[in-house]
Amino acid sequence: SKFEYVRAFERPDPLLPNTFIVIRLDGRSFHSFSARHAFTKPNDIRALHLMNAAAAAVVRDLPDIAIAYGVSDEFSFVLRRETTLFERREAKLVTTVCSSFTSWYVFLWPQFFPETPLVPPLPSFDGRAVCYPALGNVRDYLSWRQADCHINNLYNTTFWALVQQGGMTTQEAEEELKGTFAKDKNEILFSRFKINYNNEPEFFKKGSVIFRDYTDVLPSAAAPDSSSPAAAAATAEAQETATTAVPREKSKTQIEKEKKRAKKAQVVVEHVDIIQDAFWEKRPWILGDR
Amino acid sequence: SKFEYVRAFERPDPLLPNTFIVIRLDGRSFHSFSARHAFTKPNDIRALHLMNAAAAAVVRDLPDIAIAYGVSDEFSFVLRRETTLFERREAKLVTTVCSSFTSWYVFLWPQFFPETPLVPPLPSFDGRAVCYPALGNVRDYLSWRQADCHINNLYNTTFWALVQQGGMTTQEAEEELKGTFAKDKNEILFSRFKINYNNEPEFFKKGSVIFRDYTDVLPSAAAPDSSSPAAAAATAEAQETATTAVPREKSKTQIEKEKKRAKKAQVVVEHVDIIQDAFWEKRPWILGDR
Amino acid sequence: SKFEYVRAFERPDPLLPNTFIVIRLDGRSFHSFSARHAFTKPNDIRALHLMNAAAAAVVRDLPDIAIAYGVSDEFSFVLRRETTLFERREAKLVTTVCSSFTSWYVFLWPQFFPETPLVPPLPSFDGRAVCYPALGNVRDYLSWRQADCHINNLYNTTFWALVQQGGMTTQEAEEELKGTFAKDKNEILFSRFKINYNNEPEFFKKGSVIFRDYTDVLPSAAAPDSSSPAAAAATAEAQETATTAVPREKSKTQIEKEKKRAKKAQVVVEHVDIIQDAFWEKRPWILGDR
Amino acid sequence: SKFEYVRAFERPDPLLPNTFIVIRLDGRSFHSFSARHAFTKPNDIRALHLMNAAAAAVVRDLPDIAIAYGVSDEFSFVLRRETTLFERREAKLVTTVCSSFTSWYVFLWPQFFPETPLVPPLPSFDGRAVCYPALGNVRDYLSWRQADCHINNLYNTTFWALVQQGGMTTQEAEEELKGTFAKDKNEILFSRFKINYNNEPEFFKKGSVIFRDYTDVLPSAAAPDSSSPAAAAATAEAQETATTAVPREKSKTQIEKEKKRAKKAQVVVEHVDIIQDAFWEKRPWILGDR
Numbered sequence A, B, C, D: 001s002k003f004e005y006v007r008a009f010e011r012p013d014p015l016l017p018n019t020f021i022v023i024r025l026d027g028r029s030f031h032s033f034s035a036r037h038a039f040t041k042p043n044d045i046r047a048l049h050l051m052n053a054a055a056a057a058v059v060r061d062l063p064d065i066a067i068a069y070g071v072s073d074e075f076s077f078v079l080r081r082e083t084t085l086f087e088r089r090e091a092k093l094v095t096t097v098c099s100s101f102t103s104w105y106v107f108l109w110p111q112f113f114p115e116t117p118l119v120p121p122l123p124s125f126d127g128r129a130v131c132y133p134a135l136g137n138v139r140d141y142l143s144w145r146q147a148d149c150h151i152n153n154l155y156n157t158t159f160w161a162l163v164q165q166g167g168m169t170t171q172e173a174e175e176e177l178k179g180t181f182a183k184d185k186n187e188i189l190f191s192r193f194k195i196n197y198n199n200e201p202e203f204f205k206k207g208s209v210i211f212r213d214y215t216d217v218l219p220s221a222a223a224p225d226s227s228s229p230a231a232a233a234a235t236a237e238a239q240e241t242a243t244t245a246v247p248r249e250k251s252k253t254q255i256e257k258e259k260k261r262a263k264k265a266q267v268v269v270e271h272v273d274i275i276q277d278a279f280w281e282k283r284p285w286i287l288g289d290r
């Protein structure tokens, strides 16, 4: 029709090739949403499990997601640097992940909150995409989120101990914690409430890490070819001597094969440290070696 | 923490000021989603009502949405040109609208499909934002979608008549319609199936238009000050003689007042022509006069 | 070659259609450049004429430039809203204008500074493109630059009078002017130096406006068809009643004809007020009427 | 002033951190410019030396340029991945490089073309910025340009031999070369014109590589600290074991020191292979090791 010219106003939005794409979602106004649905404080185990279930479903859905990390009302999804999902179109990527996640969150709600019906304003999530050029940058991104998780959880744990067990008002607790350092909060927890922060659940201290697990299966058989520990080492060497970064063209068969493996692989949720190297060295298929 | 530098990789994404922002959502793989949930063909009235209910909830939620238009598995939301919602940040706008819509869609599903439980893959929607600099452009955008609705609905109505009532296979029907014009399809419908396309429901022929209705109330009292027919005329005149397009600064009180009015105004769903001028002339508060 | 994949890293950068594109250039480090080449203070007439000559050459070269405005070491070029020059690619537009301008500036230097050879660091200009959706916005843009010109020129005139005629040091002059308003500066100029600011050259007070002049020729014959006063009025009426903003398709012949006219039209440099309406009403072909 | 709101229409345009920024300039309409100024065919040594002189001046001016590569009417400038020049603002970077280059080109023209005055249309250059996330990508970018140089030069050398020495018309030569491979062209050159392509000047076969040379001076003293061969090796090791890509904060003193070294370092122009590793291994300070 003569109106079709309006399509030309859409702007192309391809994300830079050969970068890791991180999509971070964050619950909109979850301060009031959590209150309205009587989340326990500081951590509601049902709410966190629901977030994880929704995120795991998204990860299962999109094999190009290498790893996801969640804490509080947010989740970050890391797409492999070579992904061509939606031709790397920014709006498509961020809205699809955001919409799928929301869909699962609302769909699974009754399963995790059987006694608490959802009441409007309904849960929703904003989203953004960020590109990271180097593996070190994306590792640092994840470290940033997990370090934040630790800082917030230590604060919240102490804050609510002072309120719930110490009988303080929220203002008094806030005042008490102003200017304190980590060791001060540990001290308060231990001396006043006999809580050893180290013994708090890893779930709360570390947040949730979601990825496909190939460790149990024979790596050469199950992990994406370039991502088994052996293959990864070989690749590293190859790249060092290469004169080119031309993305290796994978055959369609190979891509199909890898997708099938990814579909079959178990998506697991763990509450572990991802700041140190150990996690990554054990699972070289997740982000590769560069 | 030392990891915080990764924030600097986020790119600012403000949309051009003084343009209409259209956010269009479209169901992901609704071809198979509609089949899996046994939507009636070509138009499932429950599915369409569900789309409208979700969209109306989003419109109610965001007073900066001037009008929304939906057809099939898609919905377009038009934000006023002066909106500063989320500082016009593109990702925030598109993901928030997309996520809210999805949330309502899944939440309301049982109400509209009481007999059909939702089965994964769950419904999700992609989204995009497009800026339109002139009122004429945004009118043309909406005309484009409504013209598309008409073209598709005429095709689908004829196609499924040939299949469901004419006993053709889908291939045969496709073959039959290849190269036909509108009048040919009208003719097929009428001569073979006694269907007068003009008498088909406006719902299917026109799609759904959602907006705040101020027509019943005294305009000067209820419509945003600058948008009552009278005020609009005055504004038009003012703008013609103005040497400047400096956005009129509204006082905080006035913005609050308008928001309250918007909240109280009834959000209506109509199936009417928005290509011709009549609709717009009757409702000058929707998009203004430029 | 196998290296060609690197082209895919280039990002498309089309500017929003149906917006005015302003390209503003500004001399890099002209504070020291003007000192190094002994520009007279506060206004060096040779330097300003050189800027204008370079800008006029750029305007002559690119018929899609509707108007240009210059002051000090900067120049703004306004492209018609319907321009498709370089498919509206941002980098192409801004670098081409910037490079052409620089080329002319260096090329014409000896003509305007016959006694002053250019010494490195050579003159260079940064550039940026900004889109304006409404005629009012682009008018305001130009008003912004001209208002700035006035403010700076009044300041500089007074400042250098205090220094050059009043014998103050630059610090003393700065101190003297701190916190003063326009009327205070006018007063200083008049009472201490017998300078009536109103009698200062329009060149310095208004800056330089460059455009194609069709006023002397029979408008209907010489101005672009849609831009003669008569045609503009007709167009305005047409647009008011139109249901669509579909850009009128011009025939190739017509475009060619207009280009030829533009090439033949005289490019003029004037030092006139462009904040008030008079300038624009007299020359409706420059920006059109919306 | 009340017009200042128009500044808000400027869009922020920071380029992704931690990526190499390539700025490529290309002569506008040099087909006709070279003809108008009687460039010798296929390679005009004066024109090429002028390009190199302009590029070298730009490299000298901007210490953040690691290397530049030129051929025909184009030049590519590679900025270090950690550059913060102009806060990595795209328009600033591309216009500044483009404008400086143009300025030098016009300024130096009489020196390289003493007998040929410049006649309008004057030379100008378009420019673009492209980000490359990995060292391999930027190496491939440069390989792409140098491979292109080879392909074009072999073609042009053969083409103009056929015309100038073989007496063919340009159409005949074009026809003759249609569908030929490299070895065919080598064969034509050798058998018909006794030209051994290998003996053609490296200048024409390889294009021009411009960089700061630290090889002659004691590396540890002269090269940027992290870029001496020894330091680079150490850095490589460090990065391999690092858990983070946090950009090492350099002290202001260190940055100043490196800038001074860069300013003192000699900018050299060479016509050498940059596709193979040898060039890079010998000069680890140019792009670093990732």
Ligand SMILES: Nc1nc2c(ncn2[C@H]2C[C@H](O)[C@@H](COP(=O)(O)OP(=O)(O)OP(=O)(O)O)O2)c(=O)[nH]1
Binding pocket: A026, A027, A028, A029, A030, A031, A032, A034, A035, A039, A040, A041, A042, A043, A044, A045, A047, A048, A072, A073
């Ligand atoms: N009680 C409780 N609250 C939680 C839990 N997880 C998250 N929240 C709440 C605490 C915070 O107020 C909020 C998350 O902080 P945000 O910075 O995302 O703020 P909020 O979502 O309110 O605003 P936003 O729309 O993201 O700007 O969610 C939980 O497990 N239990």
Ligand SMILES: Nc1nc2c(ncn2[C@H]2C[C@H](O)[C@@H](COP(=O)(O)OP(=O)(O)OP(=O)(O)O)O2)c(=O)[nH]1
Binding pocket: B026, B027, B028, B029, B030, B031, B032, B034, B035, B039, B040, B041, B042, B043, B044, B045, B047, B048, B072, B073
């Ligand atoms: N039976 C039935 N199907 C519908 C109805 N509304 C939409 N659909 C189906 C018909 C189309 O196959 C599909 C919408 O077309 P699209 O172009 O959006 O394709 P689809 O969503 O499959 O793919 P996409 O992910 O958008 O590229 O949804 C309905 O009321 N009844």
Ligand SMILES: Nc1nc2c(ncn2[C@H]2C[C@H](O)[C@@H](COP(=O)(O)OP(=O)(O)OP(=O)(O)O)O2)c(=O)[nH]1
Binding pocket: C026, C027, C028, C029, C030, C031, C032, C034, C035, C039, C040, C041, C042, C043, C044, C045, C047, C048, C072, C073
């Ligand atoms: N003496 C003299 N100086 C002038 C004339 N026109 C411009 N200038 C100087 C005065 C200012 O220092 C400078 C323009 O100010 P800008 O804000 O553009 O600063 P500048 O170019 O130094 O730095 P920039 O690279 O643009 O950030 O150029 C003139 O006619 N005479």
Ligand SMILES: Nc1nc2c(ncn2[C@H]2C[C@H](O)[C@@H](COP(=O)(O)OP(=O)(O)OP(=O)(O)O)O2)c(=O)[nH]1
Binding pocket: D026, D027, D028, D029, D030, D031, D032, D034, D035, D039, D040, D041, D042, D043, D044, D045, D047, D048, D072, D073
């Ligand atoms: N005779 C001669 N011509 C040259 C020399 N270097 C470059 N040129 C000419 C040959 C080509 O026609 C032209 C470069 O090709 P381009 O693809 O850049 O085309 P051109 O600049 O004409 O158009 P453009 O504005 O870049 O799209 O410059 C030279 O050394 N001698």
Ligand SMILES: O=P(O)(O)OP(=O)(O)OP(=O)(O)O
Binding pocket: A026
């Ligand atoms: O939402 P917050 O508080 O985590 O902070 P942010 O996400 O950095 O801010 P924004 O959502 O406005 O980008």
Ligand SMILES: O=P(O)(O)OP(=O)(O)OP(=O)(O)O
Binding pocket: B026
């Ligand atoms: O999705 P379609 O088929 O309506 O077509 P489109 O939306 O223009 O295509 P895309 O979703 O790829 O932008």
Ligand SMILES: O=P(O)(O)OP(=O)(O)OP(=O)(O)O
Binding pocket: C026
């Ligand atoms: O350059 P100035 O001082 O006129 O200020 P600006 O142009 O707004 O700043 P920038 O050049 O950094 O965009």
Ligand SMILES: O=P(O)(O)OP(=O)(O)OP(=O)(O)O
Binding pocket: D026
């Ligand atoms: O200009 P060319 O012919 O080298 O080709 P290009 O540079 O890839 O094309 P464009 O200048 O249009 O980006």
Ligand SMILES: [Mg+2]
Binding pocket: A026
């Ligand atoms: Mg946030």
Ligand SMILES: [Mg+2]
Binding pocket: A026, A027, A028, A029, A030, A031, A073
């Ligand atoms: Mg939140």
Ligand SMILES: [Mg+2]
Binding pocket: A026, A027, A072, A073, A074
């Ligand atoms: Mg949060």
Ligand SMILES: [Mg+2]
Binding pocket: B026
């Ligand atoms: Mg689509």
Ligand SMILES: [Mg+2]
Binding pocket: B026, B027, B028, B029, B030, B031, B073
């Ligand atoms: Mg769809």
Ligand SMILES: [Mg+2]
Binding pocket: B026, B027, B072, B073, B074
């Ligand atoms: Mg659709």
Ligand SMILES: [Mg+2]
Binding pocket: C026
């Ligand atoms: Mg500036």
Ligand SMILES: [Mg+2]
Binding pocket: C026, C027, C028, C029, C030, C031, C073
């Ligand atoms: Mg300047």
